[in-house]
Amino acid sequence: MTDFRGADLLQQYIEKCTNWGRWGEDDQLGTLNFIGPEQVRAAAGLVEHGLTVSVSLPFNQSGPQTGSLRANPRNMMTATGADHLAGAQDILPAGFGPAKGYGRSDDILIVPNQAGTQWDSLSHIFWKGKMYNGRSAGLVSSAGAARNGIENYAGKLVMRGVFLDVAKHLGVPALEPGYAISADELEATAEAQGVEIRRGDALLIRTGFLEARRSAWGDYAGGASPGVSLHTAPWVHEKEIAAIASDTWGVEVRPNEIDCFQPFHVVALVHMGLAIGEIFDFAALAAACAEHDKYEFLFAAPVLPITGASGSPVGGIAVL
Amino acid sequence: MTDFRGADLLQQYIEKCTNWGRWGEDDQLGTLNFIGPEQVRAAAGLVEHGLTVSVSLPFNQSGPQTGSLRANPRNMMTATGADHLAGAQDILPAGFGPAKGYGRSDDILIVPNQAGTQWDSLSHIFWKGKMYNGRSAGLVSSAGAARNGIENYAGKLVMRGVFLDVAKHLGVPALEPGYAISADELEATAEAQGVEIRRGDALLIRTGFLEARRSAWGDYAGGASPGVSLHTAPWVHEKEIAAIASDTWGVEVRPNEIDCFQPFHVVALVHMGLAIGEIFDFAALAAACAEHDKYEFLFAAPVLPITGASGSPVGGIAVL
Amino acid sequence: MTDFRGADLLQQYIEKCTNWGRWGEDDQLGTLNFIGPEQVRAAAGLVEHGLTVSVSLPFNQSGPQTGSLRANPRNMMTATGADHLAGAQDILPAGFGPAKGYGRSDDILIVPNQAGTQWDSLSHIFWKGKMYNGRSAGLVSSAGAARNGIENYAGKLVMRGVFLDVAKHLGVPALEPGYAISADELEATAEAQGVEIRRGDALLIRTGFLEARRSAWGDYAGGASPGVSLHTAPWVHEKEIAAIASDTWGVEVRPNEIDCFQPFHVVALVHMGLAIGEIFDFAALAAACAEHDKYEFLFAAPVLPITGASGSPVGGIAVL
């Protein structure tokens, strides 16, 4: 494989930040191990206003995907109220007999797991033949991920959420494509918002980019984008962050800062085992946090335990 | 449409329990309106042990569906680690250039929304041409539900959960198919467990039936089943319950108690606007609640906001 | 429903061209009834060079669809040779035991039936609540078309094909968007090519538009396009044409010539019961016909008998 500029740096970050073996050779949770009972209790204790805010984009054909890599979610009706009115449901399916006034709708969703608001699994990215915890990429076949699949996150992802509204802090509607957010800026944002970053946190990082592109996605999915700098990786590692979710396609800045595709993923997902969330919609959360001047909350964003999957679509909720 | 035994009773329950218009003619939330800030705060206050328990069945081909009405979820890999090892990812897709050591897995999920652990939307069931809040069934076409779709539940379904382990209370591993659970039994179960049922609660009702059928589903999906009696409907209404989820295919007892298909759904979903959850897996929760002798908790089970859908698969979590 | 310019003309064409009842009230074949044993024998008799030419576009993600109405076909691998090499197939699926050197690929195709080279069914289009042979549109529900579905074409569509290379006849690479081909031009093209149009023929009409857009589809699917004029309908009817296939999205010219969407479909598909084929790729056929100066041949383009479908993808072959 070709060498590249920055290869040395990348290797240094990998060595500095790796969690392979940290929680045992069987571990498939990665940094979610930072969230223990104490963290969960503390997160629940943050609920003050009883206010619930969705951070998920609707799942439909109007999403950001262009079809070149992934398509938008498509929900197909297999039974409708129009059928019911037209008499096509007078006999129920599957031998259930005459309907006698009863009607139903039903549907099938086709969703690329990475198409909308989603968590990556620890089987989503490989580096030189390996995935998180040193496992072979060959464990991820057409039958799915035999290890590190998203089902390992079942029952997790209820935790303390810290909202870092970087766009607001920098006084812009949205960061520009190519803007790399530094660790110093994340710290400064937290400080300005009066919130402390702690072990086991989910950092929800708003660039404003989703809102800027919502009515005309353009190259939102895969093109130039603001995002966290590769150089935040050691800080994320030191802070023992459990999860980072952002309002961009890939969390990290693009174009990438070194000659490697998505190097933050290589360090953080493959080697740290960080839970990474993408295409979150923070518009309503930004308004709620500003209104209540409250940037920490209970964050509930459980995955669908899809066996062997590379990720899961998610309906995430902040409870202020 | 044919008349039927029990039609008068059904009509009485409908009239007694209807919430059409109760929260305004624009309402699409139904009984989730019972969950206000006070209820959310109280739910968060129940977290004591910081223990998170999944109540969702894995989403895969081993689920309970037989294909006659619905298929099990199928996750299909569109990029794998085996590809990465075989050199098939040496050039990244979508114009991203040479991989230089980087690899990825990706996948597409096909999931009938009602196939596994799921919430019904208020557009899922019709009665004589109408759905919740008096809207025409014709609003649900092949393009999806123009009203009452599951996206209306976005940001909701974080609430107080009360676990009613009826099977345990009755001293059986699982209730028998055809066993109708009465309101008295629900009350007795709560009392025996030392928990009070309150306005805005999610009642999680365990029959044990999913666990009994887990390794050999048989006719679990659509066949005879234990479940709540139609005659619990007035009690559910009076108690101002927000949601009922159970470990069966359809929450209510089957065969149905009157000559109407799924009459509890007709009263509770169509007319009360009750949030109904099905195919929940309560095995781990039963163990956790018994161990801690604690049957109330924070329950987080947010939907995917799938525009116009009849329901949503869900990754539900109880936080004890 | 709103009245519109051209409504009188449309109604005249409908009345003049309707075949409702012509082949009995049970008929679901429409103009394919024009193809009897004599026509099939004659078609086979046209084979001279033993040359077979494909007229189907490849089914893949590079097709003309944009996703706004339909997506391109997507084939997803569920077993691969990379899996086989990585050892992920050492145990065969479905209880078949150890592989011992055996490997397999497998896949699932998701294809909107109208996405690529395809035949429409007689349930594809409705006019004022009715479809072909006077049947109610209500017979086409989410469960599929109870009548007029594409499965009625099973075992059909082997016939005489007449290639009308209108673009070549007019001396242009491709007709311009908005160009309406008249019956006179179709006749003149046939005459110039030395071929006679007969009862039961499939007319394969080349505009060149697919070839012009192949490397940059733009609005090929649904935008302005050359195509047959509405005013050819009486001629098609009189000639007792069995099928018309073209290299455009919708066979007929767009923008439409009167204030009605796809009026040729309304007359020809709904009322005549004409078999209509779209998005055929005539590049190779144009070359072969020119080389051999032969514009009539055996045309084999059988449907997949998809029960209740609005159409079928097709692998069509001309045998010269």
Place this chain on the structure above:
Amino acid sequence: MTDFRGADLLQQYIEKCTNWGRWGEDDQLGTLNFIGPEQVRAAAGLVEHGLTVSVSLPFNQSGPQTGSLRANPRNMMTATGADHLAGAQDILPAGFGPAKGYGRSDDILIVPNQAGTQWDSLSHIFWKGKMYNGRSAGLVSSAGAARNGIENYAGKLVMRGVFLDVAKHLGVPALEPGYAISADELEATAEAQGVEIRRGDALLIRTGFLEARRSAWGDYAGGASPGVSLHTAPWVHEKEIAAIASDTWGVEVRPNEIDCFQPFHVVALVHMGLAIGEIFDFAALAAACAEHDKYEFLFAAPVLPITGASGSPVGGIAVL
């Protein structure tokens, strides 16, 4: 890899029958190379009665698949006549404006390529890391088959068909599961039917098994089955057969005759490059051939050119 009984024999057959390199190292057609212009002309010359007979099973949910390995085809409506009647189509999709009386149905097919009547591609089976013509199995990744995919069959599969009604010849409605058809029996059947087997033929072999299982499939897909013996392979090779299609799940007898899964496929598909067709429905063809005492005909069964696919569903037609 484990050795097995019959390994020596299998290796002998492979060496005797291999066509790797026979048509050049770039060949992706295999035995379809036996069909030249002469064969196509001769096939067309067989048309006598002008009778067209479908040999494809309907594509729907009632097919033979159980879901354990593959699901049956599912066609989902995305627009219906019921929608049209309910007013849900009053505005056309994709910006086409008001419908003014126009309506449409549309749909999306999900079909495992191997689920129903189908041709295998030469990328469908591997043996010890290789596929047809000595290519690496690693060329078949999640992105599809880079070589030997079913698109290579585009414009082919119009040929002489010889129907071998083995069940009829042996005087039984259907051969028993486990019954291995020998080359002698195939020859005897042809002789009894008065038909000669020639270079480039498609042999359509009827066991009667599909008809026996049509109303109750049981383990039709993958269970014990009649079929051709492994030991027919040298005869198939010597006769220069182009294609074999049968009315069973896998053409060859099951359980397999030696300790290797699908050994006929290993010899015939991987090494000879034979076109193999499965799950063909020969009920109507058996009746037609018997009625006309005619067992040779033009056989048109073109694939959908699905780029990189392991096979293709097919609408096959015999023209007598």
